[in-house]
Amino acid sequence: MFDAxxxxxxxxxxxxxxxxxxxxxxxxxxxDSTVAAVLVGKAVGKNLRCVLVxxxxxxxNEVENNQAFLDSLGLNVLVVDAKGRFYEQLRGVVxxxxxxAIIGELFIRIFEEVARKExxxxxxxxxxxxxWIESGGGLRDRIKSHHNVGGxxxxxxxxxxxxxxxxxxxxxxxxxxxxxxxQEIYGRQPFPxxxxxxxxxxxxxxxxxxxxxxxxxxxxxxxxxxxVRGEMRRPWQYFxxxxxxxxxxxxxxxxxxxxxxxxxxxESLDGMSAAYSKIPHSALxxxxxxxxxxxKDEVSRVVFDxxxxxxxxxxxx
Amino acid sequence: MSDSSRVxxxxxxxxxxxxxxxxxREIGCETKIIPNTTLVKEIDAEGLxxxxxxxxxxxxxxxxxxxTDYLNDFHGPIxxxxxxxxxxxxxxxxxxxxxxxxxxGLARLRVLEEDDLFKGLPKEFLVWESxxxxxxxxxxFLVLAVSDNCGVQAVKxxxxxxxGVQFHPEVNNTEHGEKILRNFVDVIRxxxx
Numbered sequence: 481m482f483d484a485x486x487x488x489x490x491x492x493x494x495x496x497x498x499x500x501x502x503x504x505x506x507x508x509x510x511x512d513s514t515v516a517a518v519l520v521g522k523a524v525g526k527n528l529r530c531v532l533v534x535x536x537x538x539x540x541n542e543v544e545n546n547q548a549f550l551d552s553l554g555l556n557v558l559v560v561d562a563k564g565r566f567y568e569q570l571r572g573v574v575x576x577x578x579x580x581a582i583i584g585e586l587f588i589r590i591f592e593e594v595a596r597k598e599x600x601x602x603x604x605x606x607x608x609x610x611x612w613i614e615s616g617g618g619l620r621d622r623i624k625s626h627h628n629v630g631g632x633x634x635x636x637x638x639x640x641x642x643x644x645x646x647x648x649x650x651x652x653x654x655x656x657x658x659x660x661x662x663q664e665i666y667g668r669q670p671f672p673x674x675x676x677x678x679x680x681x682x683x684x685x686x687x688x689x690x691x692x693x694x695x696x697x698x699x700x701x702x703x704x705x706x707x708v709r710g711e712m713r714r715p716w717q718y719f720x721x722x723x724x725x726x727x728x729x730x731x732x733x734x735x736x737x738x739x740x741x742x743x744x745x746x747e748s749l750d751g752m753s754a755a756y757s758k759i760p761h762s763a764l765x766x767x768x769x770x771x772x773x774x775x776k777d778e779v780s781r782v783v784f785d786x787x788x789x790x791x792x793x794x795x796x797x
Numbered sequence: 798m799s800d801s802s803r804v805x806x807x808x809x810x811x812x813x814x815x816x817x818x819x820x821x822r823e824i825g826c827e828t829k830i831i832p833n834t835t836l837v838k839e840i841d842a843e844g845l846x847x848x849x850x851x852x853x854x855x856x857x858x859x860x861x862x863x864x865t866d867y868l869n870d871f872h873g874p875i876x877x878x879x880x881x882x883x884x885x886x887x888x889x890x891x892x893x894x895x896x897x898x899x900x901x902g903l904a905r906l907r908v909l910e911e912d913d914l915f916k917g918l919p920k921e922f923l924v925w926e927s928x929x930x931x932x933x934x935x936x937x938f939l940v941l942a943v944s945d946n947c948g949v950q951a952v953k954x955x956x957x958x959x960x961g962v963q964f965h966p967e968v969n970n971t972e973h974g975e976k977i978l979r980n981f982v983d984v985i986r987x988x989x990x
Contacts, residue, residue: 481823609815619810619833619860621851648819749969752816753925755903788902788970790927 482647484654488519491643495523498641503602504529504595506587507557508538509546511668512606512644515656517555519643520604522659528604530555531594533587536563537675537689540697549665562590570677570684576797579684580625583674592637600638607642608652610751623793626673648750669717670751678797682724691778695720695741698770703745706763715757718745720771721785721796729772729780738780741771745785746794754789802985803827805842807835809850809861809880812927816967817846817878820978833862837870844873844985846978847881849965854883854893854930874958874988876981882952882961883932889954892933898946900926906964910941912953914960916980922972924950924964931963958984 505520507513507530520528530550534543543559550557569582591603607626616622644652649670656666677684679692699720707714723740730736743764745757768782785792804826806817814830821828831840833847845867852860861884867875868888877885883893906924908915924944932949942951944964951962960981966974 613812613815619808619850619852620812620814621810623812747970750816752813753965753968753970755970788925790925791901 482651482654484651484658487647487651487655488522488658491519492523495520495641495643499524499527499602501602502527502529502598502600503604503641504531504591504598504600505604505606506591507532507546507550507555507606508671508673509542509549510606510671511649511656511666512608512652514550514553514606514661514665515652515659516604516606516644517550518553518659518661519655520641521553521555526556528556529594529598529600530557531591532557532559533590534559534561534563535566535583535587535675535677536686537566537677537684539671539676540693553661558594560590560594562586565590566677567686572683574682576678577625579677579797580674583677584625587673588636595638602641603636603638604641604643606644608644609646609648612645613752624795624797648752650749669715672795678795679719679721681722681796688722691739691775692720692722692741694775695722695771695779698774699743699745699767702763702767702770703759706760706766711760711763712757715745715759716748716751716754717794718743718757720744727781731776736776736780739778740781740783741775741779742796743767743782743784744794744796746789748789748794751794754794756786756788759784801825801827802844802982802989803842804844804846804982804985805840806830807833807845807847807864807867807881809833809848809852809864811849811851811879813965813967814848814850816969817848817978820967820975821846821982824975824979824982826982833864835863837863837866840867840871842873843989844982845871845875846981847875847877847884849879849881849927852880853895854880854887855895858884858887868959874960874981874984876978877959877961878965878967879928879963880930882949882963883930885959885961886932886935886938886949886952889935889937889959891935891938893930894933896929896931896947899929900944900946901928902926903970904944904946904964906942906944906950908942908951910939910953912939912941913984914941914951914953914962914977914980916983918973918976924966924974925968925971926964928963932961958988960984
Protein backbone atom coordinates (compact mmCIF):
# COMPACT_ATOMS: atom_id res chain seq x y z
CA MET A 481 0.00 0.00 0.00
CA PHE A 482 0.97 3.60 -0.60
CA ASP A 483 2.52 5.07 2.54
CA ALA A 484 1.73 8.81 2.64
CA UNK A 485 3.89 9.54 5.66
CA UNK A 486 6.93 7.94 4.11
CA UNK A 487 6.26 9.78 0.86
CA UNK A 488 6.03 13.15 2.66
CA UNK A 489 9.25 12.57 4.56
CA UNK A 490 11.21 11.55 1.46
CA UNK A 491 9.73 14.31 -0.72
CA UNK A 492 10.47 17.09 1.78
CA UNK A 493 14.05 15.87 2.12
CA UNK A 494 14.54 15.72 -1.67
CA UNK A 495 12.96 19.13 -2.21
CA UNK A 496 15.17 20.67 0.45
CA UNK A 497 18.26 19.38 -1.34
CA UNK A 498 17.11 20.24 -4.83
CA UNK A 499 15.66 23.73 -4.39
CA UNK A 500 18.53 26.06 -3.62
CA UNK A 501 17.08 29.56 -3.79
CA UNK A 502 13.72 31.09 -4.50
CA UNK A 503 10.91 29.07 -6.01
CA UNK A 504 7.47 29.85 -7.31
CA UNK A 505 4.56 27.44 -7.66
CA UNK A 506 1.52 27.65 -9.88
CA UNK A 507 -1.54 27.06 -7.70
CA UNK A 508 -5.15 26.72 -8.75
CA UNK A 509 -6.66 25.91 -5.36
CA UNK A 510 -7.17 22.33 -6.55
CA UNK A 511 -6.00 19.26 -4.66
CA ASP A 512 -2.76 18.67 -6.58
CA SER A 513 -1.29 22.15 -6.57
CA THR A 514 -2.35 22.83 -2.98
CA VAL A 515 -0.73 19.61 -1.76
CA ALA A 516 2.40 20.40 -3.79
CA ALA A 517 2.51 23.92 -2.32
CA VAL A 518 2.23 22.71 1.27
CA LEU A 519 4.88 20.06 0.63
CA VAL A 520 7.34 22.52 -0.90
CA GLY A 521 6.46 25.07 1.78
CA LYS A 522 7.50 22.50 4.39
CA ALA A 523 10.82 22.08 2.61
CA VAL A 524 11.83 25.64 1.75
CA GLY A 525 9.51 27.84 3.86
CA LYS A 526 9.40 31.49 2.90
CA ASN A 527 11.47 30.92 -0.22
CA LEU A 528 8.28 29.76 -1.91
CA ARG A 529 5.87 32.15 -3.59
CA CYS A 530 2.47 30.80 -4.72
CA VAL A 531 1.10 32.24 -7.94
CA LEU A 532 -2.63 32.02 -8.52
CA VAL A 533 -3.46 32.99 -12.09
CA UNK A 534 -6.98 34.23 -12.75
CA UNK A 535 -7.37 32.95 -16.30
CA UNK A 536 -10.96 34.04 -16.63
CA UNK A 537 -11.84 30.34 -16.83
CA UNK A 538 -12.23 29.68 -13.12
CA UNK A 539 -15.46 28.52 -11.52
CA UNK A 540 -17.86 30.77 -9.65
CA ASN A 541 -16.16 32.62 -6.74
CA GLU A 542 -13.17 30.33 -7.13
CA VAL A 543 -10.37 32.89 -7.25
CA GLU A 544 -11.56 34.66 -4.08
CA ASN A 545 -12.17 31.43 -2.18
CA ASN A 546 -8.86 29.90 -3.17
CA GLN A 547 -6.89 32.99 -2.30
CA ALA A 548 -8.50 33.14 1.13
CA PHE A 549 -7.83 29.47 1.73
CA LEU A 550 -4.19 29.54 0.60
CA ASP A 551 -3.63 32.62 2.74
CA SER A 552 -5.10 30.78 5.72
CA LEU A 553 -2.50 28.03 5.26
CA GLY A 554 0.17 30.65 5.79
CA LEU A 555 1.31 30.46 2.17
CA ASN A 556 2.63 33.51 0.42
CA VAL A 557 0.11 34.10 -2.41
CA LEU A 558 0.20 36.39 -5.41
CA VAL A 559 -2.92 36.66 -7.60
CA VAL A 560 -2.29 37.59 -11.23
CA ASP A 561 -5.31 38.86 -13.12
CA ALA A 562 -4.70 37.59 -16.65
CA LYS A 563 -8.32 37.35 -17.82
CA GLY A 564 -7.81 39.84 -20.64
CA ARG A 565 -4.68 38.10 -21.95
CA PHE A 566 -6.33 34.68 -21.99
CA TYR A 567 -9.53 35.90 -23.68
CA GLU A 568 -7.46 37.82 -26.23
CA GLN A 569 -5.25 34.87 -27.18
CA LEU A 570 -8.12 32.39 -27.35
CA ARG A 571 -10.26 34.58 -29.59
CA GLY A 572 -11.46 32.55 -32.56
CA VAL A 573 -9.75 29.34 -31.36
CA VAL A 574 -11.96 26.24 -31.62
CA UNK A 575 -9.53 23.31 -31.90
CA UNK A 576 -9.19 21.67 -28.45
CA UNK A 577 -5.47 20.91 -28.72
CA UNK A 578 -4.75 24.44 -29.96
CA UNK A 579 -6.69 25.80 -26.98
CA UNK A 580 -4.66 23.68 -24.58
CA ALA A 581 -1.36 24.68 -26.23
CA ILE A 582 -2.18 28.40 -26.03
CA ILE A 583 -3.28 28.14 -22.41
CA GLY A 584 -0.20 26.08 -21.44
CA GLU A 585 2.15 28.54 -23.08
CA LEU A 586 0.47 31.61 -21.62
CA PHE A 587 0.59 30.05 -18.14
CA ILE A 588 4.33 29.53 -18.49
CA ARG A 589 4.96 33.03 -19.82
CA ILE A 590 3.12 34.50 -16.83
CA PHE A 591 5.08 32.30 -14.43
CA GLU A 592 8.32 33.37 -16.14
CA GLU A 593 7.42 37.03 -15.64
CA VAL A 594 6.71 36.42 -11.97
CA ALA A 595 9.87 34.33 -11.55
CA ARG A 596 11.97 37.10 -13.02
CA LYS A 597 10.47 39.65 -10.63
CA GLU A 598 10.89 37.33 -7.67
CA UNK A 599 14.36 36.18 -8.65
CA UNK A 600 13.19 32.56 -8.66
CA UNK A 601 15.00 29.89 -10.63
CA UNK A 602 12.75 26.98 -9.64
CA UNK A 603 9.21 26.48 -10.79
CA UNK A 604 7.06 23.92 -8.99
CA UNK A 605 4.00 22.28 -10.56
CA UNK A 606 1.40 19.93 -9.11
CA UNK A 607 1.69 17.55 -12.08
CA UNK A 608 0.42 14.03 -11.31
CA UNK A 609 0.71 10.74 -13.19
CA UNK A 610 -2.36 10.96 -15.47
CA UNK A 611 -1.19 14.40 -16.69
CA TRP A 612 1.96 13.08 -18.31
CA ILE A 613 0.49 9.70 -19.25
CA GLU A 614 -2.34 11.28 -21.25
CA SER A 615 -0.07 13.91 -22.76
CA GLY A 616 1.74 11.13 -24.63
CA GLY A 617 5.30 10.95 -25.88
CA GLY A 618 7.40 8.14 -27.35
CA LEU A 619 5.19 5.12 -27.88
CA ARG A 620 2.29 6.57 -25.95
CA ASP A 621 -0.43 8.25 -27.95
CA ARG A 622 -1.47 11.78 -27.02
CA ILE A 623 -5.00 11.66 -25.64
CA LYS A 624 -4.92 15.30 -24.57
CA SER A 625 -2.18 17.77 -23.74
CA HIS A 626 -2.39 18.58 -20.08
CA HIS A 627 -1.57 22.26 -19.64
CA ASN A 628 1.35 21.47 -17.35
CA VAL A 629 2.96 18.90 -19.66
CA GLY A 630 1.98 18.85 -23.33
CA GLY A 631 1.28 22.58 -23.37
CA UNK A 632 4.80 23.53 -22.29
CA UNK A 633 6.86 25.50 -24.79
CA UNK A 634 10.29 24.15 -25.70
CA UNK A 635 12.28 27.01 -24.28
CA UNK A 636 11.73 27.69 -20.59
CA UNK A 637 13.65 29.99 -18.29
CA UNK A 638 13.63 27.97 -15.08
CA UNK A 639 14.02 24.49 -13.67
CA UNK A 640 10.75 22.61 -13.30
CA UNK A 641 10.11 20.63 -10.10
CA UNK A 642 7.20 18.16 -9.93
CA UNK A 643 7.06 16.47 -6.53
CA UNK A 644 3.80 14.56 -7.20
CA UNK A 645 4.71 13.24 -10.63
CA UNK A 646 4.30 9.54 -9.85
CA UNK A 647 1.14 9.84 -7.77
CA UNK A 648 -2.50 9.42 -8.67
CA UNK A 649 -5.33 11.60 -7.42
CA UNK A 650 -6.34 9.24 -4.61
CA UNK A 651 -2.74 9.09 -3.37
CA UNK A 652 -2.43 12.87 -3.53
CA UNK A 653 -5.55 13.03 -1.36
CA UNK A 654 -3.95 10.74 1.21
CA UNK A 655 -0.88 12.97 1.25
CA UNK A 656 -3.14 16.04 1.67
CA UNK A 657 -4.91 14.38 4.57
CA UNK A 658 -1.62 13.48 6.27
CA UNK A 659 -0.39 17.06 5.74
CA UNK A 660 -3.37 18.21 7.79
CA UNK A 661 -5.40 19.89 5.05
CA UNK A 662 -9.17 20.13 5.64
CA GLN A 663 -11.38 17.48 4.02
CA GLU A 664 -13.05 20.01 1.71
CA ILE A 665 -9.65 20.63 0.13
CA TYR A 666 -8.12 17.17 -0.17
CA GLY A 667 -11.54 15.71 -1.04
CA ARG A 668 -12.27 18.33 -3.68
CA GLN A 669 -13.37 17.16 -7.09
CA PRO A 670 -10.75 17.50 -9.84
CA PHE A 671 -10.82 20.59 -12.05
CA PRO A 672 -8.84 20.76 -15.30
CA UNK A 673 -5.89 23.15 -15.56
CA UNK A 674 -7.29 24.97 -18.62
CA UNK A 675 -10.45 25.43 -16.59
CA UNK A 676 -13.83 26.20 -18.10
CA UNK A 677 -12.16 26.85 -21.48
CA UNK A 678 -12.27 23.10 -22.18
CA UNK A 679 -15.91 22.87 -21.10
CA UNK A 680 -16.92 25.22 -23.90
CA UNK A 681 -16.79 23.17 -27.09
CA UNK A 682 -16.25 26.15 -29.37
CA UNK A 683 -14.65 29.55 -28.90
CA UNK A 684 -14.14 30.15 -25.18
CA UNK A 685 -15.38 33.75 -25.17
CA UNK A 686 -16.51 35.61 -22.02
CA UNK A 687 -20.21 35.13 -22.79
CA UNK A 688 -19.83 31.34 -23.11
CA UNK A 689 -17.80 31.34 -19.90
CA UNK A 690 -20.65 33.09 -18.10
CA UNK A 691 -23.10 30.39 -19.27
CA UNK A 692 -20.97 27.36 -18.47
CA UNK A 693 -19.82 28.84 -15.16
CA UNK A 694 -23.42 29.26 -14.01
CA UNK A 695 -24.35 25.78 -15.30
CA UNK A 696 -21.39 24.19 -13.50
CA UNK A 697 -22.37 25.92 -10.26
CA UNK A 698 -25.93 24.60 -10.60
CA UNK A 699 -24.76 21.03 -11.29
CA UNK A 700 -22.46 21.14 -8.27
CA UNK A 701 -25.10 22.61 -5.96
CA UNK A 702 -27.94 20.32 -6.99
CA UNK A 703 -25.80 17.19 -6.76
CA UNK A 704 -24.45 18.21 -3.38
CA UNK A 705 -28.01 18.84 -2.18
CA UNK A 706 -29.06 15.38 -3.33
CA UNK A 707 -26.09 13.95 -1.44
CA VAL A 708 -27.16 15.76 1.72
CA ARG A 709 -30.72 14.45 1.24
CA GLY A 710 -29.22 10.96 1.15
CA GLU A 711 -30.40 10.28 -2.43
CA MET A 712 -26.94 9.55 -3.83
CA ARG A 713 -23.23 9.42 -3.10
CA ARG A 714 -21.03 12.27 -4.17
CA PRO A 715 -19.59 11.38 -7.61
CA TRP A 716 -15.85 11.52 -8.25
CA GLN A 717 -16.36 14.45 -10.60
CA TYR A 718 -19.47 16.35 -11.77
CA PHE A 719 -19.86 19.36 -14.01
CA UNK A 720 -21.57 20.96 -17.01
CA UNK A 721 -20.36 21.36 -20.57
CA UNK A 722 -21.61 23.85 -23.15
CA UNK A 723 -22.16 21.99 -26.43
CA UNK A 724 -21.56 23.71 -29.78
CA UNK A 725 -25.09 23.26 -31.11
CA UNK A 726 -28.53 24.75 -30.74
CA UNK A 727 -31.97 23.25 -30.41
CA UNK A 728 -35.51 24.51 -30.58
CA UNK A 729 -37.63 25.04 -27.49
CA UNK A 730 -40.76 26.86 -26.41
CA UNK A 731 -41.18 29.55 -23.74
CA UNK A 732 -44.67 30.87 -23.03
CA UNK A 733 -45.96 29.92 -26.47
CA UNK A 734 -42.95 31.51 -28.17
CA UNK A 735 -40.29 29.65 -30.11
CA UNK A 736 -36.75 29.77 -28.72
CA UNK A 737 -33.52 28.52 -30.22
CA UNK A 738 -30.87 28.00 -27.57
CA UNK A 739 -27.74 26.10 -26.58
CA UNK A 740 -27.45 22.63 -25.10
CA UNK A 741 -25.80 21.88 -21.75
CA UNK A 742 -24.46 18.39 -21.14
CA UNK A 743 -24.29 17.19 -17.54
CA UNK A 744 -21.33 14.89 -16.84
CA UNK A 745 -20.80 12.94 -13.62
CA UNK A 746 -18.45 9.97 -13.20
CA GLU A 747 -17.19 7.46 -10.69
CA SER A 748 -13.45 6.80 -10.69
CA LEU A 749 -10.47 6.18 -8.45
CA ASP A 750 -7.74 7.95 -10.33
CA GLY A 751 -9.30 9.37 -13.48
CA MET A 752 -7.63 6.77 -15.71
CA SER A 753 -10.89 4.86 -16.15
CA ALA A 754 -14.40 5.89 -15.17
CA ALA A 755 -18.03 4.83 -15.17
CA TYR A 756 -20.81 7.36 -15.56
CA SER A 757 -22.68 8.06 -12.31
CA LYS A 758 -26.12 6.57 -11.89
CA ILE A 759 -27.66 9.81 -10.65
CA PRO A 760 -31.29 9.60 -9.49
CA HIS A 761 -33.81 11.25 -11.79
CA SER A 762 -34.95 13.61 -9.03
CA ALA A 763 -31.50 15.22 -8.97
CA LEU A 764 -31.19 15.24 -12.76
CA UNK A 765 -34.56 16.91 -13.04
CA UNK A 766 -33.67 19.55 -10.47
CA UNK A 767 -30.54 20.34 -12.49
CA UNK A 768 -32.42 20.52 -15.76
CA UNK A 769 -35.22 22.73 -14.45
CA UNK A 770 -32.84 25.12 -12.75
CA UNK A 771 -30.48 25.48 -15.70
CA UNK A 772 -33.22 26.01 -18.28
CA UNK A 773 -34.95 28.53 -16.01
CA UNK A 774 -31.99 30.58 -14.78
CA UNK A 775 -30.28 30.52 -18.17
CA LYS A 776 -33.51 30.72 -20.15
CA ASP A 777 -32.18 33.14 -22.76
CA GLU A 778 -29.16 30.99 -23.49
CA VAL A 779 -29.99 27.33 -22.85
CA SER A 780 -32.97 25.48 -24.28
CA ARG A 781 -32.02 21.90 -23.43
CA VAL A 782 -30.09 19.82 -20.91
CA VAL A 783 -28.77 16.29 -21.59
CA PHE A 784 -27.04 13.74 -19.36
CA ASP A 785 -23.88 12.02 -20.57
CA UNK A 786 -23.95 8.23 -20.21
CA UNK A 787 -20.48 7.44 -21.60
CA UNK A 788 -17.85 5.49 -19.68
CA UNK A 789 -14.07 6.07 -19.96
CA UNK A 790 -13.03 4.52 -22.24
CA UNK A 791 -14.33 5.26 -24.78
CA UNK A 792 -15.11 8.82 -23.64
CA UNK A 793 -12.64 10.82 -21.57
CA UNK A 794 -14.05 12.51 -18.46
CA UNK A 795 -13.64 16.07 -19.76
CA UNK A 796 -14.69 16.82 -23.35
CA UNK A 797 -11.62 18.45 -24.88
CA MET B 798 6.87 -17.60 0.85
CA SER B 799 8.92 -14.65 -0.36
CA ASP B 800 6.69 -11.62 -0.12
CA SER B 801 8.31 -9.46 -2.72
CA SER B 802 8.60 -11.11 -6.08
CA ARG B 803 10.26 -9.01 -8.75
CA VAL B 804 7.66 -8.47 -11.45
CA UNK B 805 8.44 -5.87 -14.12
CA UNK B 806 6.05 -4.09 -16.44
CA UNK B 807 7.09 -3.99 -20.09
CA UNK B 808 5.85 -0.69 -21.52
CA UNK B 809 4.15 -0.95 -24.88
CA UNK B 810 2.94 2.62 -24.60
CA UNK B 811 -0.43 1.95 -22.96
CA UNK B 812 -2.52 4.49 -21.10
CA UNK B 813 -2.62 2.05 -18.21
CA UNK B 814 1.01 0.88 -18.08
CA UNK B 815 1.49 2.95 -14.96
CA UNK B 816 -1.67 1.40 -13.46
CA UNK B 817 -0.17 -2.09 -13.79
CA UNK B 818 2.93 -0.84 -11.98
CA UNK B 819 0.76 0.67 -9.28
CA UNK B 820 -1.33 -2.45 -8.63
CA UNK B 821 1.79 -4.66 -8.55
CA ARG B 822 3.31 -2.27 -6.05
CA GLU B 823 0.15 -2.45 -3.92
CA ILE B 824 0.22 -6.24 -4.01
CA GLY B 825 3.70 -6.01 -2.55
CA CYS B 826 5.85 -6.83 -5.58
CA GLU B 827 9.15 -5.22 -6.32
CA THR B 828 8.29 -3.63 -9.62
CA LYS B 829 9.35 -1.09 -12.20
CA ILE B 830 8.37 -0.09 -15.72
CA ILE B 831 10.89 -1.05 -18.39
CA PRO B 832 10.95 -0.02 -22.06
CA ASN B 833 10.03 -2.81 -24.49
CA THR B 834 13.46 -2.37 -26.05
CA THR B 835 15.20 -3.70 -22.91
CA LEU B 836 17.43 -6.71 -23.64
CA VAL B 837 16.36 -10.02 -22.08
CA LYS B 838 19.72 -10.45 -20.37
CA GLU B 839 19.27 -7.08 -18.63
CA ILE B 840 16.02 -8.14 -16.96
CA ASP B 841 16.52 -9.44 -13.42
CA ALA B 842 12.81 -10.07 -12.78
CA GLU B 843 11.02 -13.31 -11.88
CA GLY B 844 7.94 -12.46 -13.91
CA LEU B 845 6.86 -9.99 -16.60
CA UNK B 846 3.65 -8.23 -17.54
CA UNK B 847 3.45 -7.05 -21.15
CA UNK B 848 1.33 -3.90 -21.13
CA UNK B 849 -1.25 -2.91 -23.70
CA UNK B 850 -0.65 -0.03 -26.07
CA UNK B 851 -1.76 1.81 -29.17
CA UNK B 852 0.18 -0.35 -31.72
CA UNK B 853 -2.15 -2.32 -34.02
CA UNK B 854 -1.21 -5.98 -34.00
CA UNK B 855 -1.57 -6.59 -37.75
CA UNK B 856 0.74 -3.86 -39.04
CA UNK B 857 2.54 -2.21 -36.13
CA UNK B 858 4.07 -5.13 -34.25
CA UNK B 859 7.63 -3.76 -34.74
CA UNK B 860 6.60 -1.11 -32.20
CA UNK B 861 6.39 -3.92 -29.66
CA UNK B 862 10.19 -3.95 -29.52
CA UNK B 863 11.76 -7.01 -27.92
CA UNK B 864 8.51 -8.53 -26.65
CA THR B 865 8.96 -11.61 -28.84
CA ASP B 866 12.46 -12.10 -27.35
CA TYR B 867 10.88 -12.22 -23.92
CA LEU B 868 8.51 -14.92 -25.12
CA ASN B 869 11.46 -16.90 -26.50
CA ASP B 870 14.08 -16.43 -23.81
CA PHE B 871 12.70 -15.00 -20.57
CA HIS B 872 12.84 -17.66 -17.86
CA GLY B 873 9.72 -16.81 -15.80
CA PRO B 874 5.94 -16.44 -16.17
CA ILE B 875 4.62 -13.76 -18.52
CA UNK B 876 1.21 -12.12 -18.49
CA UNK B 877 0.22 -10.36 -21.71
CA UNK B 878 -2.45 -7.68 -21.46
CA UNK B 879 -4.43 -6.53 -24.52
CA UNK B 880 -1.88 -6.12 -27.34
CA UNK B 881 0.50 -8.11 -25.12
CA UNK B 882 -1.91 -11.06 -25.31
CA UNK B 883 -2.37 -10.59 -29.06
CA UNK B 884 1.37 -10.69 -29.65
CA UNK B 885 1.66 -13.78 -27.47
CA UNK B 886 -0.96 -15.65 -29.48
CA UNK B 887 0.53 -14.55 -32.80
CA UNK B 888 4.02 -15.53 -31.74
CA UNK B 889 2.85 -19.01 -30.74
CA UNK B 890 1.30 -19.67 -34.14
CA UNK B 891 -2.13 -18.10 -33.64
CA UNK B 892 -3.95 -15.29 -35.40
CA UNK B 893 -4.90 -11.77 -34.30
CA UNK B 894 -6.44 -8.82 -36.11
CA UNK B 895 -9.22 -6.23 -36.08
CA UNK B 896 -12.18 -7.13 -33.87
CA UNK B 897 -15.56 -7.78 -35.45
CA UNK B 898 -17.07 -5.72 -32.65
CA UNK B 899 -14.43 -3.73 -30.74
CA UNK B 900 -15.13 -3.24 -27.03
CA UNK B 901 -14.58 -0.05 -25.03
CA GLY B 902 -15.40 0.37 -21.39
CA LEU B 903 -17.83 -2.04 -19.77
CA ALA B 904 -18.16 -5.72 -20.78
CA ARG B 905 -19.40 -8.84 -19.01
CA LEU B 906 -16.73 -11.51 -18.66
CA ARG B 907 -17.75 -15.18 -18.59
CA VAL B 908 -15.15 -17.47 -17.04
CA LEU B 909 -14.96 -20.90 -18.69
CA GLU B 910 -11.97 -22.28 -16.78
CA GLU B 911 -10.96 -21.04 -13.36
CA ASP B 912 -7.35 -22.22 -13.77
CA ASP B 913 -4.73 -20.00 -12.07
CA LEU B 914 -5.87 -16.54 -13.10
CA PHE B 915 -9.49 -16.78 -11.96
CA LYS B 916 -8.92 -18.77 -8.80
CA GLY B 917 -11.56 -17.88 -6.21
CA LEU B 918 -13.52 -15.60 -8.55
CA PRO B 919 -17.17 -15.69 -9.69
CA LYS B 920 -18.14 -17.20 -13.04
CA GLU B 921 -19.30 -13.85 -14.38
CA PHE B 922 -18.25 -10.32 -13.58
CA LEU B 923 -17.79 -6.86 -15.13
CA VAL B 924 -14.52 -5.83 -16.70
CA TRP B 925 -13.13 -2.78 -18.50
CA GLU B 926 -12.05 -3.10 -22.13
CA SER B 927 -10.32 -0.89 -24.68
CA UNK B 928 -9.41 -2.72 -27.86
CA UNK B 929 -9.67 -2.44 -31.63
CA UNK B 930 -7.98 -5.83 -32.23
CA UNK B 931 -8.44 -9.28 -30.79
CA UNK B 932 -7.07 -12.83 -30.87
CA UNK B 933 -8.78 -14.94 -33.55
CA UNK B 934 -7.00 -18.26 -33.03
CA UNK B 935 -4.76 -19.39 -30.21
CA UNK B 936 -3.44 -22.91 -30.83
CA UNK B 937 -1.56 -24.30 -27.85
CA PHE B 938 -3.57 -22.14 -25.46
CA LEU B 939 -6.56 -22.93 -23.28
CA VAL B 940 -9.25 -20.23 -23.50
CA LEU B 941 -10.19 -19.30 -19.94
CA ALA B 942 -12.80 -16.60 -20.51
CA VAL B 943 -14.99 -14.95 -23.16
CA SER B 944 -17.31 -11.96 -23.52
CA ASP B 945 -20.34 -11.46 -25.79
CA ASN B 946 -18.28 -9.82 -28.52
CA CYS B 947 -14.89 -11.45 -28.04
CA GLY B 948 -14.16 -15.17 -28.04
CA VAL B 949 -10.70 -14.89 -26.46
CA GLN B 950 -10.76 -12.79 -23.30
CA ALA B 951 -8.25 -14.82 -21.30
CA VAL B 952 -5.87 -17.67 -22.06
CA LYS B 953 -3.22 -19.88 -20.55
CA UNK B 954 -0.56 -21.69 -22.57
CA UNK B 955 -0.79 -25.47 -22.31
CA UNK B 956 2.94 -25.97 -21.69
CA UNK B 957 4.62 -22.63 -21.03
CA UNK B 958 3.96 -20.21 -18.14
CA UNK B 959 2.22 -17.74 -20.47
CA UNK B 960 -1.03 -16.06 -19.50
CA GLY B 961 -2.98 -13.45 -21.41
CA VAL B 962 -6.03 -11.24 -20.95
CA GLN B 963 -7.77 -9.04 -23.49
CA PHE B 964 -9.53 -6.94 -20.83
CA HIS B 965 -7.70 -4.73 -18.34
CA PRO B 966 -7.39 -6.15 -14.81
CA GLU B 967 -5.18 -3.18 -13.86
CA VAL B 968 -7.93 -0.54 -14.06
CA ASN B 969 -9.96 0.21 -11.02
CA ASN B 970 -13.37 -0.15 -12.71
CA THR B 971 -12.67 -3.84 -13.53
CA GLU B 972 -14.19 -6.04 -10.83
CA HIS B 973 -11.69 -8.39 -9.15
CA GLY B 974 -8.87 -6.89 -11.24
CA GLU B 975 -6.38 -6.76 -8.39
CA LYS B 976 -7.20 -10.37 -7.47
CA ILE B 977 -6.43 -11.51 -11.03
CA LEU B 978 -3.02 -9.84 -10.90
CA ARG B 979 -2.50 -11.30 -7.43
CA ASN B 980 -3.27 -14.76 -8.84
CA PHE B 981 -0.64 -14.22 -11.54
CA VAL B 982 1.89 -13.13 -8.92
CA ASP B 983 1.03 -16.27 -6.91
CA VAL B 984 2.04 -18.36 -9.92
CA ILE B 985 5.43 -16.63 -9.85
CA ARG B 986 5.80 -17.07 -6.09
CA UNK B 987 5.05 -20.78 -6.25
CA UNK B 988 7.70 -21.30 -8.93
CA UNK B 989 10.29 -19.62 -6.74
CA UNK B 990 10.10 -22.46 -4.24
